[in-house]
Amino acid sequence: MARTRTIDRTAMLEAAQRVVARDGATRLTLDAVAAEAGISKASVLYDYKTKQALIKAVIEHLSAAEVARLHAFIEKEGDKPNAAILGLIAAAESDETAFHRNVALDLAVALNQHNDLRCAIQESIGSFIEAIQASSTYPRRGTVAFLAVEGLKLIESFGLYEWPPGERARILEDIRALLRPETPNEMQDLAL
Structure with a gap:
């Protein structure tokens, strides 16, 4: 008797990400994912009964990976003041996940149609x-500062503008400077 081939769910989700990156979210089909992963459509259907279930799994996978990456940057800041936002700024400086962010944004079309697909992203932003x-x-x-970092990333992800590397670094430094009061009066005003 032949042994049943085990299909790695992570490999399937990564194949779905490649399909979205290459062809766009509108061309994400169970057939396309099966072809990209080199498996049968039945194998994809076994784990993800519908395209919506597959999209939800991809979004949750991308969101979990990005949250873990961001938390690693935050943890590097230790217990110092502003650790959370300083970690997020440092993560934006590395910007090593532009591919994943672009895939997630392309899937945003699906988010607008299904409230349950927004939950993972809403929860991570809220936290x-x-x-x-x-x-x-x-x-x-x-x-x-958080809004500025996220705005920068969105503009880049949508391909609306690409900052020259030196200018991008200066913008992130300007965002970091928002965290430092400049005068004693300003320090008093911010304490309110």
Whole structure:
């Protein structure tokens, strides 16, 4: 009797990511994922009964990987003030996950149609905002810095503008500077 081939779910999700990166979210089909992974459509259907289930799994996989990556940067900051936002800025400086972010954004079309697919991303954003506010010397500045970093990444991900590397580094340094009060009066105002 022939042994049943074991299909790695992670390999399937990575194949789905490659399909989205290459062809776009609208061309993500169970057939395309099967072809990319070198498996049968039945194997994909066994784990993901519908295209929506596959999209949800890809989004959750990407979200979990990005959250783990960001937490590693935050942990490097230790217990110092502003650790959460400083870690996120450092992660943006490395920007080693542009591929994953672009795939996730391409799948955003699916997010608009299905509330349950938004949950993983909403939860991770909410936890980062809470961590930033809890660890920031000036929570409002930390929140503004978070919005600036995320805005920078979105503009790049949508291909709306590509910053020259030196300029991008200066922008991230300017965002980091938001966390430092410049005058004694400003320090007093921020404490409110």
